[in-house]
Amino acid sequence: MSLITNVMDHSLDDGYAETAARRRADGDGGMPKTLRAKLGLAGGLVLAALIVTVGAAQARVAAPVVAKERGELIDRIDQETEAVDRLEDSIDELRADVSVRQRDALRDSGGDGSTLVGILSGAVAVHGPGVRLVVNDAKDTSVGGGSDARSTSGFSDTGRVRDRDMQRVVNGLWESGAEAVSINGQRLTALSAIRAAGDAILVDNRPLVPPYTVLAVGDGGKLSERFQNSADGLYLHALQENYGIRTAISVEDDVRLPAAPRVIVRTAQPITEKGTS
Numbered sequence: 001m002s003l004i005t006n007v008m009d010h011s012l013d014d015g016y017a018e019t020a021a022r023r024r025a026d027g028d029g030g031m032p033k034t035l036r037a038k039l040g041l042a043g044g045l046v047l048a049a050l051i052v053t054v055g056a057a058q059a060r061v062a063a064p065v066v067a068k069e070r071g072e073l074i075d076r077i078d079q080e081t082e083a084v085d086r087l088e089d090s091i092d093e094l095r096a097d098v099s100v101r102q103r104d105a106l107r108d109s110g111g112d113g114s115t116l117v118g119i120l121s122g123a124v125a126v127h128g129p130g131v132r133l134v135v136n137d138a139k140d141t142s143v144g145g146g147s148d149a150r151s152t153s154g155f156s157d158t159g160r161v162r163d164r165d166m167q168r169v170v171n172g173l174w175e176s177g178a179e180a181v182s183i184n185g186q187r188l189t190a191l192s193a194i195r196a197a198g199d200a201i202l203v204d205n206r207p208l209v210p211p212y213t214v215l216a217v218g219d220g221g222k223l224s225e226r227f228q229n230s231a232d233g234l235y236l237h238a239l240q241e242n243y244g245i246r247t248a249i250s251v252e253d254d255v256r257l258p259a260a261p262r263v264i265v266r267t268a269q270p271i272t273e274k275g276t277s
Contacts, residue, residue: 099259126180127256129220131227131249135169135236136211137161138244159243161210163196165236169214170194172232177223178216180257184208187260204261211246220251 138159170188173181181188186203193204200207216223227233228249239245 125257125259126217127254128179128217130178130215130217130252130255131173131220131224132252132255133169133173133214133216133227133249134211134247135161135165135214136246138246140244159245160199161201161212161245163194163201165239165245166201166212166214167194168232168235172227172230172236173214173216173223175232176218176226176230178218180217182215182257184213185258187258189260192260215252215255215257217255217257220253224249224251 140159166183170181170183183194183203186206186208188203193202195202195205197207200209201212202208228237236245236247240247
């Protein structure tokens, strides 16, 4: 209890108390004593108050301007968004018109073979008997062993499906008699490109993800047999044996392939009869 009483009675340290008393005696503490010091303090306070007042006034004046600029920016964004939407609608209409004109041109110039020309070019949707081939990465994409089925193509020892694999699969189906081919719903044409971007496979610059479902229209039984016995079919089988890549092929009574998004003729020249210039 005596300790608590002493702390309560002497809450300020004796050294602090002596220093404060000495400053009071010397006239160093408290408010400024001279007129100059008082005027300096008053000027400082007035200047600080003026800065605060001017800042508040400027903020109040600028607030409506900022709000107006923000509103104008929002209006411009809405206008540009509407303009983009209109342009996209116009593009869709033009694409539909181009597709109709392409089909009419094929019909007018191709005669009885216009349907076949449209199918082979990918300009029209097609369905019929064919095969379904599913190619997927290995469960463990780091497995490998035996002879390197892809050593000549510069591939690493991995169970991941590569763009070169899908190129060989598609070319093998074409060579085996396929009339139309698609990968994951992406219709292939004579101008289609299968490329790689890192680990992703791009078909006409559109990324695809495994499993890769390849649909091919043709004589289902013969197409399946010819493909599996072809060099590309044996190549795919070697990938399955050596790398664990999963494949499954089945004959289908009816497979449906969409039309290609666009069919672009890059070069063309008129055909002239012999003997004419």
